[in-house]
Amino acid sequence: MSTTYEARLDYRLPGGPFDLCGCHFCANEWLRAMDAIDPDGWRSRINSYAMILCRQCGCKRCPKASYHGHDCTASNESGQHGSVYGDFEIDESWRDDDGDDE
């Protein structure tokens, strides 16, 4: 069984895509898209990634907070399957293309 991961972004807006979801995966895809459009605007976007919570249970370590297609466990335990605090990896390689920021 394989899952296709797809961000829920609305690309129809003139100012660039809009994150309709708010999970880690969608926020990462949104930031990646915005970074391509407006590489210098990251300061205004930095907070959008700071506190991502499951919309259902409000737990940041819930697998559903990491990806909207994952089941909500209503648990804030670390190391949960499907959570970025567990085994779910998000491709953030676009962030450090030159590796020498700061």
Ligand SMILES: [Zn+2]
């Ligand atoms: Zn999402």
Ligand SMILES: [Zn+2]
């Ligand atoms: Zn949840």
